[in-house]
């Protein structure tokens with residue numbers, strides 16, 4: 001049976017969710033975490049919807065079988081594809097997803113011009129359309145699909161020349177001069193924040209959903225009486241569908257180097 005001493009399960013299509021894991025650790029350092037990255041099946045964002053849903057259901061079941069007391073879907077794509085069904089399937093489980101942080105960007109500056117970088121699937125699904133509808137009168141919201149960007153992070157390339165070229169070309173379609181903020185609507189992208197700033201403008205404000213997701217997880221665990229009571233630092237266990245030493249080394253590196 002899962003108790004308050006059981007780990008929080010965190011999953012993503014690959015290493016991107018480690019940006020969310022870092023926020024969870026900041027807010028709940030005493031919890032244990034079981035992080036699953038499905039790097040073998042990455043990227044999710046350019047796959048058919050039915051396939052992503054099936055992978056998401058399978059990953060969550062696996063984490064629950066390994067004893068997770070709660071689940072953070074640390075992937076915007078998987079959240080958009082499956083979160084409503086997941087809530088129906090596991091009504092009692094503290095289960096938190098992630099969505100593009102448009103709200104903080106709007107609150108940062110009303111009437112601003114906001115670019116939302118995300119996978120093609122996240123931008124295509126209704127969940128995103130509903131989010132844009134909520135804020136469309138308070139900001140100009142411009143979706144920018146980034147197929148191919150998560151692959152740079154998966155290969156550990158966070159600041160290379162080819163990444164710079166990719167980003168520069170990506171932003172050709174956008175008028176850089178007038179960007180107030182950028183929302184990173186994919187959990188891989190915070191790892192290339194410096195490269196994005198280089199390619200656009202050092203002064204642009206950048207937002208991601210990690211902090212809000214961690215806050216919501218803490219609230220849900222508290223409500224369920226499942227917050228771990230301990231003053232000992234918790235431990236992080238990584239599992240990855242491409243269970244190579246290299247992959248696990250990348251996970252550790254990203255966790256340690258991310259601010």
Ligand code: DGL
Pocket residue numbers: 012013014016017042043044045046074075076077078119122150185186187188
């Ligand atoms: N990290 C995932 C997200 O937040 C997506 C990357 C992918 O698998 O395409 O959307």
